[in-house]
Amino acid sequence: MVETMNTLTFKMGLKNGLPIALGYLSVSFAFGVKASLLGIPVWFSALISMTNLTSAGQLAGITVIAALGTISEMLLTQLVINSRYFLMGISLSQKYDESFTTGKRLFLSAFITDEIFAVAISERGNINARYFLGLALLPYIGWAAGTIFGAIAGNILPQSVQSALGIALYAMFIAIIVPPATKKISVLFVVMLAAAISCAFFYIPFLRETISAGFGVVICAVIAALVAAWLFPIKEKETENA
């Protein structure tokens, strides 16, 4: 086991969490606007953000909620979309030092996100629970606050501004997937395949009538990722950036 870096403090966690929090403010603002456009009340959106802390999962979730989908549809959708946290949880558990008691693991695992994971995993040596708590605190507050601002703004802004903001969250998703897709042929492949299947589900009447929106995303993502993993298996190091 690598020796614990005693230098990692709660305060350093806060400092490293601040830029994540600022990013989350804008993403969750877009989420709040989107939720309000779907007719979801402000306090529901706030509750979702405070209990989930995940952008793609929450967007898929409000789509299921707006359509009053079934519980099993919700569970399966979240299981597939958030499956990456499982991998991150495994990686993080190797970095935790002895300050991570089972109780702290139970509590702090709720704050594993792509960005918090990326910062935590990039620290040299092991990390302690104080540092992780500091790292998670501001992003959590930023995520909740941004959602509430967005949900309120979505209700009071003029129609033209609301419509313009409706594209924000999707544009952010594009900003996430395009840079790696221009660098790696395998990511470009999985992105194009998923988009193609998703469009087929939407535009082919028979498929559109039989597959609901929530399940559609799940099926597209799993098929595209299965094919990509089969055609382009990746080496050790690369998974860390997921």
Add this chain to the structure above:
Amino acid sequence: MPDTLKILLLIFAMAGITYLIRMIPTVFLRKKIKSTYLKSLLYYIPYAVLSAMTFPAIFYATGDTLSAVIGTAVALIVAVFRLSLIIVALLACAAVFIVIII
């Protein structure tokens, strides 16, 4: 309002499963995944999910197809230059807003 109860149930289902996905490996698993295929799958899933959620939904995100398609084009083009998420989003929103008010 029976819908309120249903929505609350859906929110708790969403929160519960998401928490379990994060909690189980950190509490119960302390070993690394060895299978290359499984690791590859978990690596590709986020990209596949984001892409499937974005297309074709983005074309209907603004209320009219023309502004949405132009907003999408702007997002795709500026994203190539690795600008931050918020800048890409604001430029796409600005493009949509301009098309709508013209």
